[in-house]
Amino acid sequence: MNYETIKIACANCNMRELCMPIGLTQDELNRIDEMIGSRRKVKRGETLFHNGERFTNLYAIRTGFFKTCITSEDGRDQVTGFQMAGEIIGMDGIVNDYHSCDAVALEDAEICAMPFAQIEALSREVNALQHHVHKIMSREIVREHGVMLLLGSMRAEERLAAFLLNLAQRLHSRGFSQSELILRMTREEIGSYLGLKLETISRTFSRFVEDGIVAVKQRHVHILNTSALQDIVNPK
Amino acid sequence: MNYETIKIACANCNMRELCMPIGLTQDELNRIDEMIGSRRKVKRGETLFHNGERFTNLYAIRTGFFKTCITSEDGRDQVTGFQMAGEIIGMDGIVNDYHSCDAVALEDAEICAMPFAQIEALSREVNALQHHVHKIMSREIVREHGVMLLLGSMRAEERLAAFLLNLAQRLHSRGFSQSELILRMTREEIGSYLGLKLETISRTFSRFVEDGIVAVKQRHVHILNTSALQDIVNPK
DNA sequence: CGGCGTGTTGACTGGGGTCAAGTGACGTGG
DNA sequence: CCACGTCACTTGACCCCAGTCAACACGCCG
Numbered sequence: 001m002n003y004e005t006i007k008i009a010c011a012n013c014n015m016r017e018l019c020m021p022i023g024l025t026q027d028e029l030n031r032i033d034e035m036i037g038s039r040r041k042v043k044r045g046e047t048l049f050h051n052g053e054r055f056t057n058l059y060a061i062r063t064g065f066f067k068t069c070i071t072s073e074d075g076r077d078q079v080t081g082f083q084m085a086g087e088i089i090g091m092d093g094i095v096n097d098y099h100s101c102d103a104v105a106l107e108d109a110e111i112c113a114m115p116f117a118q119i120e121a122l123s124r125e126v127n128a129l130q131h132h133v134h135k136i137m138s139r140e141i142v143r144e145h146g147v148m149l150l151l152g153s154m155r156a157e158e159r160l161a162a163f164l165l166n167l168a169q170r171l172h173s174r175g176f177s178q179s180e181l182i183l184r185m186t187r188e189e190i191g192s193y194l195g196l197k198l199e200t201i202s203r204t205f206s207r208f209v210e211d212g213i214v215a216v217k218q219r220h221v222h223i224l225n226t227s228a229l230q231d232i233v234n235p236k
Numbered sequence: 237m238n239y240e241t242i243k244i245a246c247a248n249c250n251m252r253e254l255c256m257p258i259g260l261t262q263d264e265l266n267r268i269d270e271m272i273g274s275r276r277k278v279k280r281g282e283t284l285f286h287n288g289e290r291f292t293n294l295y296a297i298r299t300g301f302f303k304t305c306i307t308s309e310d311g312r313d314q315v316t317g318f319q320m321a322g323e324i325i326g327m328d329g330i331v332n333d334y335h336s337c338d339a340v341a342l343e344d345a346e347i348c349a350m351p352f353a354q355i356e357a358l359s360r361e362v363n364a365l366q367h368h369v370h371k372i373m374s375r376e377i378v379r380e381h382g383v384m385l386l387l388g389s390m391r392a393e394e395r396l397a398a399f400l401l402n403l404a405q406r407l408h409s410r411g412f413s414q415s416e417l418i419l420r421m422t423r424e425e426i427g428s429y430l431g432l433k434l435e436t437i438s439r440t441f442s443r444f445v446e447d448g449i450v451a452v453k454q455r456h457v458h459i460l461n462t463s464a465l466q467d468i469v470n471p472k
Numbered sequence: 473c474g475g476c477g478t479g480t481t482g483a484c485t486g487g488g489g490t491c492a493a494g495t496g497a498c499g500t501g502g
Numbered sequence: 503c504c505a506c507g508t509c510a511c512t513t514g515a516c517c518c519c520a521g522t523c524a525a526c527a528c529g530c531c532g
Contacts, residue, residue, distance in 0.1 A: 094374035
C-alpha cells in the first residue's frame with residue numbers, strides 16, 4: 001500500500017490540537033476531514049508555493065520544516081518566518097488571490113492542502129472553525145509585531161538569543177527537548193530572518209559557546225543556560 | 237444637535253469603499269450599519285485601546301491618524317504601524333482576547349467601533365463581509381512582511397524613502413496630494429517604526445533636502461522628485 | 473516672555489558589514 | 503572505500519553606517 005495514498009483523518013492526526021479548533025463534534029470533524037483536499041509530500045528544497053502563484057489553499061504542516069521568504073524588486077531576500085508541524089501557512093495569498101512569498105521545505109515534509117473557498121464555506125456553518133481561522137491570522141499578525149520589535153530595536157546577541165528561545169519553546173510544546181535542537185536552516189537563513197549577516201550569526205554563536213551558554217556542533221544546538229539567554233533578551 | 241450623537245450610516249460614509257466590501261445589497265449594508273456599535277471621538281494623544289485591554293471591537297478609522305506600538309518587558313518601544321482613515325485596527329486582540337499593543341491617536345480622530353462577535357455573526361451570513369475580513373487580516377500580514385524586509389535589509393536612506401513613498405501613496409489614494417504631506421508623528425516615532433534613532437531620521441531628511449529630493453519645513457514635507465526616492469528604495 | 477517639547481547638527485564611537493582565507497562536513501562518482 | 507568537489511561554516515582584519523552624547527535652534531503655548 002502506497003503511503004502517499006493513506007488518508008489520515010484529522011480526527012486521528014496528532015497535530016490536530018495545533019491546527020484545528022478544539023471541542024468540535026464528531027460530525028463537524030468529519031466535515032472538516034472532507035474539506036482537506038490532498039495530503040502531499042514536499043521534499044527538502046522544494047517549494048510548496050511561490051511568489052506570484054495563484055492562491056487557492058492554506059496549508060497545514062503535518063511534518064517537516066519550512067521557511068517563508070519574500071524577494072524585493074531589486075533582489076533583496078528576506079526570510080519572514082520558519083514554520084513547523086501544526087502551523088498553517090499561505091495566508092499571505094488571501095488579500096490579492098496571489099501568493100506574495102515563497103514557502104520552501106527545509107526538510108522533507110508532509111502537508112495538508114485546504115482549499116480556502118471550502119474553509120470559508122465551512123466556517124460559515126461551524127462557528128469554532130470560523131473563530132479558529134481568525135485566531136490563526138491574528139496570531140500571525142502578533143508574531144510579526146514581535147519580529148518587528150526584534151528587528152527594530154535589538155542587538156545581534158539579543159536577536160539570536162530570542163530566536164533560539166523561540167525555537168526551543170515551539171519544539172518543546174511539540175514534545176521535543178527544550179534544550180537540544182537541530183537547526184534545519186543555514187546561518188545565512190537565520191541571518192536573513194534576524195536582519196544580520198551570516199558571519200554575525202556565526203560569531204555570535206561562537207560568543208555564546210565561549211560564555212558557556214550553548215554548545216554548538218554544526219546544526220546541533222544544546223542550550224546549557226536558558227536563563228542566561230533570557231537575560232540577554234531582556235536585560236534588566 | 238450634538239455632533240457626537242449623529243449616526244452616519246455606512247451607506248453614506250465616504251470611507252466606505254476603503255473599509256467595507258463592495259457590491260453589497262442595500263439590505264446587507266443596512267445590517268452592517270446596525271452592527272456598528274458606536275462612533276466615537278479620540279483626541280490627539282489619547283489611546284483607543286491599549287496593551288492588556290480586553291478585546292471586543294475592531295475599529296474603523298473615519299478620520300484622524302493613529303500609531304500602534306508594542307512595549308517589551310524591558311521597556312523597549314516599537315511603533316508597529318501608522319494608520320489613517322479607512323483602515324481597520326485592533327486585529328492583534330483576536331488571538332488571545334486581549335490587545336497586545338497600544339493604539340494612540342496622533343491627531344484628533346473619529347472611529348467606528350465594531351463588536352467583533354457581531355462581525356463574526358454577520359460574516360457567516362454575508363459572504364462578501366466574511367471574505368473582506370479575511371482580506372483585511374491578510375493585507376496586514378503582507379504589510380508586515382514588507383516592514384520586515386525594510387527592517388531586515390535596508391539602509392537608513394532606503395527606509396526613509398520607502399516610508400515617505402508609502403505615506404504619500406496612501407494619502408494620494410484618499411484624495412490628497414501625492415507630493416505634499418504633513419507628518420502627524422515625531423521624528424522619534426518615525427525612527428521607532430523604521431528601526432532608527434531620531435537623529436538619523438533628522439540627518440537623512442537633511443540629506444534628502446540637500447539633494448533636492450524633498451523640501452521639509454517642520455512636519456510639512458514636499459516631495460520634489462518621486463522617482464529619485466524610488467531609485468533610493470530600489471537601487472538598480 | 474519664558475519654558476518645554478521637538479528638531480538639527482557636530483564630534484566621536486562602536487557594532488555589525490565586508491572581504492578574504494581557510495577548515496570541515498557531506499555527497500557523489502570512480 | 504576513498505578522492506574530490508561543493509557547500510556551509512568559522513575566523514580575522516578592516517571599514518563604515520548609524521548610535522551616542524552633547525550643544526543649540528526653533529516654534530508653540532501658557
